[in-house]
Amino acid sequence: MNNHKLRIAALAAGTALVVAGCAALTSSHDAERDAVALMKKDFHSRGQATLDRLDQDEVQKACTRYAETGKLPEGEAQHLQQAQLATVKYPADGDYLGDWKAGEKIAQTGKGKQWNEKPTAKAGGNCYACHQLAKHELSYGTIGPSLYHFGRTRGYGVDMQKYVYAKVYNPQAFTACSSMPRFGYHGILTEQQIKDVVALLLDPKSPVNQ
């Protein structure tokens, strides 16, 4: 190998090292930007699940940023919760308690918002996927806490009703980066449906409180 070829080889090896070094130094921020760009390139709208669902709001952004490392810093969490609490639209009639029987049905079904479903079909809350509620339903998940005897242990008062309404409407108002969907904020459940879920938890006659 003559000198010229050697120099080229050395240069190529040096470049490769630099490239490898750069790749290793790719920051977490760059990887996130690349991930979003790749998803936008490779995902497509299907039915009601349109591509703009990949665009994050402030909550989703903040909760993604801290998902790997742990909890949101306290100050940021407080700020996020306050902003989310302000989004809650309470019922105009001031009545929070619906029909627990309708609430039980909402708690049982997980339909809604998926690409294979009609956009006009009423969605469910799928509460049992994550929570224990009524004692008779043994098929419940453990992603969220047990809500069995919710009203019985916490009380049935109007303040409690208002809190549960807001919690179902927007859980981020109380627990930053909670896993629970924002059922009212995102329009998954209607006002009446949320009232029915409130009744499932807080009507003394509901099986949750038996």
Next chain:
Amino acid sequence: MNPIQRAVSLVCAACALAAFGVHAQSSTEQEIEKYRQQVGEENPAELWEMRGEALWKQPRGPKHASLEQCDIGLGPGVVKGAYTVLPKYFADTGKVQDLESRLVTCMETLQGLTREEATKNHFGSGPKRSPMEALVAYITSESRGIPMHVSVSRPEEKEAYEIGKKMFFYRAGPHDFACATCHGHPNLRIRLQDLPNLTDPKDAQRAYTTWPGYRVSQGEVRTMQHRLNDCYRQQRFPEPGYASDAVTALTMYLAVNANGGKYNGPAVKR
């Protein structure tokens, strides 16, 4: 009844209740496991494996060639153990590819099929059978008993892993879900279904090494591409493209987390 007796009987009632709850759940899980064992001895996936082996060797497409010279990770024509090194970087395409993406490449280059033809019926449904699901069943079955050892030594592979990790934690959509919402914490259940924590090597190994699987509920062998597609549907995300770089990146993250686990698919799944 005196207060002490009453307290004791209350506690006992609570115990009985708790025992009933536990019993009812574990018996449901036991029934699923029993069923799994029954069908596991005669895994219906074998039919897909046989069809897949025939497809692998059958000349198809305008070039009338089989896939037998396809390099799926360990060199042209090597099937044994190949699934355990995927996804990986391939120099000819300059891309990190998973098994399905790689099979599409080989159908294009060796057999002369278009991408559209190669991915037709990629998720089978009854009489519309999927050549891809059969090929994947065959190829993965040839890795049974071999530990997963996916490499991230190349920068492209490392990049795919890092992007896949970001995708795993990415919260979006009307339900604010990420993959991590259900699969990022230990010992969770959705309804009665145990959720593997895919950030934990033990759980990731158990989950990853049993896909693809014969889905009893669907009567089909489902591949990793299908598994992730169905997760995204339930996450309320838009649909990921079949055999796309995005799905490969997420698969890369999951596969690396499962490294060291002995591959044991296609398994029988709910």
